[in-house]
Amino acid sequence: xxxxxxxxxxxxxxxxxxxxxxxxxxxxxxxxxxxxxxxxxxxxxxxxxxxxxxxxxxxxxxxxxxxxxxxxxxxxxxxxxxxxxxxxxxxxxxxxxxxxxxxxxxxxxxxxxxxxxxxxxxxxxxxxxxxxxxxxxxxxxxxxxxxxxxxxxxxxxxxxxxxxxxxxxxxxxxxxxxxxxxxxxxxxxxxxxxxxxxxxxxxxxxxxxxxxxxxxxxxxxxxxxxxxxxxxxxxxxxxxxxxxxxxxxxxxxxxxxxxxxxxxxxxxxxxxxxxxxxxxxxxxxxxxxxxxxxxxxxxxxxxxxxxxxxxxxxxxxxxxxxxxxxxxxxxxxxxxxxxxxxxxxxxxxxxxxxxxxxxxxxxxxxxxxxxxxxxxxxxxxxxxxxxxxxxxxxxxxxxxxxxx
Amino acid sequence: xxxxxxxxxxxxxxxxxxxxxxxxxxxxxxxxxxxxxxxxxxxxxxxxxxxxxxxxxxxxxxxxxxxxxxxxxxxxxxxxxxxxxxxxxxxxxxxxxxxxxxxxxxxxxxxxxxxxxxxxxxxxxxxxxxxxxxxxxxxxx
Numbered sequence: 413x414x415x416x417x418x419x420x421x422x423x424x425x426x427x428x429x430x431x432x433x434x435x436x437x438x439x440x441x442x443x444x445x446x447x448x449x450x451x452x453x454x455x456x457x458x459x460x461x462x463x464x465x466x467x468x469x470x471x472x473x474x475x476x477x478x479x480x481x482x483x484x485x486x487x488x489x490x491x492x493x494x495x496x497x498x499x500x501x502x503x504x505x506x507x508x509x510x511x512x513x514x515x516x517x518x519x520x521x522x523x524x525x526x527x528x529x530x531x532x533x534x535x536x537x538x539x540x541x542x543x544x545x546x547x548x549x550x551x552x553x554x555x556x557x558x559x560x561x562x563x564x565x566x567x568x569x570x571x572x573x574x575x576x577x578x579x580x581x582x583x584x585x586x587x588x589x590x591x592x593x594x595x596x597x598x599x600x601x602x603x604x605x606x607x608x609x610x611x612x613x614x615x616x617x618x619x620x621x622x623x624x625x626x627x628x629x630x631x632x633x634x635x636x637x638x639x640x641x642x643x644x645x646x647x648x649x650x651x652x653x654x655x656x657x658x659x660x661x662x663x664x665x666x667x668x669x670x671x672x673x674x675x676x677x678x679x680x681x682x683x684x685x686x687x688x689x690x691x692x693x694x695x696x697x698x699x700x701x702x703x704x705x706x707x708x709x710x711x712x713x714x715x716x717x718x719x720x721x722x723x724x725x726x727x728x729x730x731x732x733x734x735x736x737x738x739x740x741x742x743x744x745x746x747x748x749x750x751x752x753x754x755x756x757x758x759x760x761x762x763x764x765x766x767x768x769x770x771x772x773x774x775x776x777x778x779x780x781x782x783x784x785x786x787x788x789x790x791x792x793x794x795x796x797x798x799x800x801x802x803x804x805x806x807x808x809x810x811x812x813x814x815x816x
Numbered sequence: 817x818x819x820x821x822x823x824x825x826x827x828x829x830x831x832x833x834x835x836x837x838x839x840x841x842x843x844x845x846x847x848x849x850x851x852x853x854x855x856x857x858x859x860x861x862x863x864x865x866x867x868x869x870x871x872x873x874x875x876x877x878x879x880x881x882x883x884x885x886x887x888x889x890x891x892x893x894x895x896x897x898x899x900x901x902x903x904x905x906x907x908x909x910x911x912x913x914x915x916x917x918x919x920x921x922x923x924x925x926x927x928x929x930x931x932x933x934x935x936x937x938x939x940x941x942x943x944x945x946x947x948x949x950x951x952x953x954x955x956x957x
Contacts, residue, residue: 431836752891753869753889753890753891753893755869755890755892755893756844756890756891756892756893759840759892759929760840763836763837763840785869785870785889814840814841814844815844815891
């Protein structure tokens with residue numbers, strides 16, 4: 413059992429007032445809040461050992477390098493990667509996806525096929541469209557049903573020996589659907605395709621074991637799991653990371669440079685050009701420590717309870733429709749009220765101190781699928797409470813009475 | 817009434833409210849009473865770029881005065897347009913061009929909108945002024 417009251421004490425921002433009301437932060441799928449334990453690590457870095465890594469002989473540089481590499485090992489262990497150098501520090505999921513998409517440009521040819529799910533975030537569509545434009549490969553879409561679940565029967569039909577890559581989010585940001593990535597990966601491997609799973613929305617709710625999944629690439633962002641923004645990771649199987657060419661040129665990623673030829677550094681540095689977000693990487697590690705100290709099993713159980721309660725309470729509101737009703741979903745509720753634009757609801761909720769996301773959630777294809785301009789999305793984290801659900805429901809009712 | 821007078825009237829009305837909930841309620845009421853655009857003018861061309869919700873504005877010249885009609889799929893947005901239209905509709909294009917938009921700041925509209933909506937507000941004002949430029953040129957011709 414989680415002691416939510418005690419947990420909330422870890423997050424200074426949750427004590428804030430917004431528009432004169434206590435903050436109800438229900439936009440966790442966009443970014444999570446940062447506990448004092450992680451803030452302390454960030455402050456400690458800048459106060460005590462801020463230095464550039466991997467190159468200085470001096471003490472501070474050594475300390476920073478050690479902490480940064482320790483963070484890599486924490487991430488490796490958390491996701492159960494076989495080797496620390498299979499973890500590449502990136503600026504976040506979008507960067508990771510671009511890194512892989514860019515690398516595949518040299519491994520893919522005209523007529524090859526790339527599969528993407530219908531419930532992707534824009535960041536998981538555009539890089540592949542660009543890849544296909546560059547190479548002449550064909551982008552195909554795995555459709556979904558009305559509940560917001562992938563049509564696995566169609567997926568199987570789409571797979572063939574021309575399929576080189578499959579990518580799909582582990583959990584949909586707009587709908588909360590947990591996708592059957594295990595099955596997606598297994599089936600892709602039968603035809604020899606590589607799989608990249610976007611774990612941005614999954615990382616705050618569950619622990620992905622990359623070896624058990626046998627996934628080729630997995631990525632997530634630190635800021636969705638109580639870490640800082642501008643930081644994330646890409647896991648890649650060693651054999652795949654060796655096959656991909658470097659993404660960016662610069663310092664850190666080279667072994668030897670002459671004007672005639674440059675040899676690239678070994679993994680992971682081959683993909684880590686320039687001075688990285690050192691503090692961000694270290695804080696990412698600290699965020700995983702924090703989340704693990706709470707415990708992902710308890711987090712999942714508690715969030716499931718919150719989801720169940722919020723779904724039941726919201727459904728009592730007349731004219732409210734929930735989008736994304738997959739059997740297997742996380743604590744995300746996307747909804748609309750008949751006759752009201754989601755922006756209007758969001759604006760009123762904001763005045764009541766309730767932070768939700770409104771709009772298309774960077775997933776326009778999903779909104780087109782449901783023929784709606786967008787939704788209101790409430791997304792819950794382990795530090796949210798049933799009382800906050802009640803505040804949300806009261807807020808929606810208030811918005812209703814004003815807008816209808 | 818001149819644009820300046822109407823703007824002062826709007827500032828007066830908004831100063832009567834104690835909190836932003838009341839202002840929102842007022843804007844929603846204004847939105848509901850917005851003179852609606854003829855359906856045939858709700859075209860892609862008439863959509864204002866830069867708004868998160870859809871906003872259509874149409875302008876017509878009547879007795880050398882510019883008359884605006886508009887619509888949006890979001891009601892608070894309609895309220896914002898209603899305020900703008902009240903200030904700028906039924907005015908000579910040159911007067912619309914000369915008018916300043918200080919009153920928006922004075923009623924505190926911008927700071928109480930989300931950044932995306934505030935951008936939309938700027939786009940709306942720009943569009944009204946663009947119409948004024950276009951029709952002013954037409955009159956001069």
